[in-house]
Amino acid sequence: MRNHPADELFSRSGRSHLRSADDLRRRPTRVRMPSSTGYMIAAIVIAVGSGLVLWWMLANGGDEAAWLPAGLAVCVILLVALSAREVVMRRAWTKYLLEHGIQEKPKSRSSHSRSQKKTFSASMHSAALRTIQKQSNLADSPSATPEAHFEVAKLCHDYLTSTEEAVRSGSTGSEKGIAIRAGQERVRLLHKHHLLTWARGHSLSLTREAQQKARTFDKIETANKALECIDSTLGVFPDEAELHQSKAAIEEFIASVKVAHWVELAERSAFKGQYKRAIDRYRDALFYLNQDVIKDEVRAVGSDRIEREIEKLQAALRGTETERNGQQPS
Numbered sequence: 001m002r003n004h005p006a007d008e009l010f011s012r013s014g015r016s017h018l019r020s021a022d023d024l025r026r027r028p029t030r031v032r033m034p035s036s037t038g039y040m041i042a043a044i045v046i047a048v049g050s051g052l053v054l055w056w057m058l059a060n061g062g063d064e065a066a067w068l069p070a071g072l073a074v075c076v077i078l079l080v081a082l083s084a085r086e087v088v089m090r091r092a093w094t095k096y097l098l099e100h101g102i103q104e105k106p107k108s109r110s111s112h113s114r115s116q117k118k119t120f121s122a123s124m125h126s127a128a129l130r131t132i133q134k135q136s137n138l139a140d141s142p143s144a145t146p147e148a149h150f151e152v153a154k155l156c157h158d159y160l161t162s163t164e165e166a167v168r169s170g171s172t173g174s175e176k177g178i179a180i181r182a183g184q185e186r187v188r189l190l191h192k193h194h195l196l197t198w199a200r201g202h203s204l205s206l207t208r209e210a211q212q213k214a215r216t217f218d219k220i221e222t223a224n225k226a227l228e229c230i231d232s233t234l235g236v237f238p239d240e241a242e243l244h245q246s247k248a249a250i251e252e253f254i255a256s257v258k259v260a261h262w263v264e265l266a267e268r269s270a271f272k273g274q275y276k277r278a279i280d281r282y283r284d285a286l287f288y289l290n291q292d293v294i295k296d297e298v299r300a301v302g303s304d305r306i307e308r309e310i311e312k313l314q315a316a317l318r319g320t321e322t323e324r325n326g327q328q329p330s
Contacts, residue, residue, distance in 0.1 A: 043081035047074045146201035149194040156191035199233035216261040223254050251293040258288040275317040282310050
């Protein structure tokens with residue numbers, strides 16, 4: 001995902017501008033190409049060497065069958081190297097082609113390089129758009145996760161950044177510039193769609209996870225992660241009403257968790273006869289309940305209930321103090 005066509009287009013274009021004629025003349029005529037045979041020889045040497053070292057260590061330790069784990073280690077290393085060969089060689093060839101893929105001809109080299117560069121840029125521009133559209137369709141499938149939308153949003157962001165730099169540099173012609181602008185409009189719509197979809201899905205998932213947590217600290221910590229997700233997206237789209245509604249809902253959930261926590265502590269203190277501590281904890285619950293993030297109707301109902309409990313506890317506290325004073329000797 002990181003080495004998508006848009007990145008290859010502009011990184012390759014930047015390197016071609018930095019190369020001067022002297023650099024091209026000083027380049028070695030023979031370039032070392034990636035070799036699958038060399039890779040396997042190196043893997044065999046490493047595997048055998050590791051097996052010999054393991055055999056020597058086990059034999060010195062008194063293991064009579066040291067050859068068995070040593071041979072097993074050699075087989076495992078070879079299997080891992082063989083399974084990773086395709087990925088390693090593909091990356092090596094990609095790096096080789098990016099660095100040495102454009103071969104300059106001795107005759108009419110400058111005109112040929114310019115035409116080849118233009119053809120490459122146009123094809124890579126189209127390939128980048130096709131890649132983004134393909135990943136967008138996959139992310140919009142019903143089975144896709146919010147992370148898939150985030151990956152597409154990153155692709156769109158990288159594409160927009162790279163193309164904007166190319167347009168500002170003036171390296172594109174008028175026709176190519178029109179095509180890039182048209183592509184940017186499409187990608188901006190996809191960027192917004194996938195980033196908002198990710199924020200919506202990811203924050204909702206975190207909020208549901210927070211609701212299922214047992215401890216208050218875990219509830220608040222998970223909900224704050226959902227809040228960070230919304231805030232980061234608001235930094236890109238500050239006028240999106242749905243994001244502000246989601247943020248308000250999460251903030252209300254966090255406040256309600258804090259209120260429930262202090263109410264529970266107050267009820268425990270009241271059950272133990274610690275009336276003064278229970279009153280203080282009910283007042284802590286009122287503090288969080290009176291925040292602006294709580295809906296007015298919820299705040300009114302909750303405040304009435306807590307105020308009644310405080311009045312009961314104050315009456316019980318006065319009764320306890322009167323009883324204590326009555327029991328004191330005159």
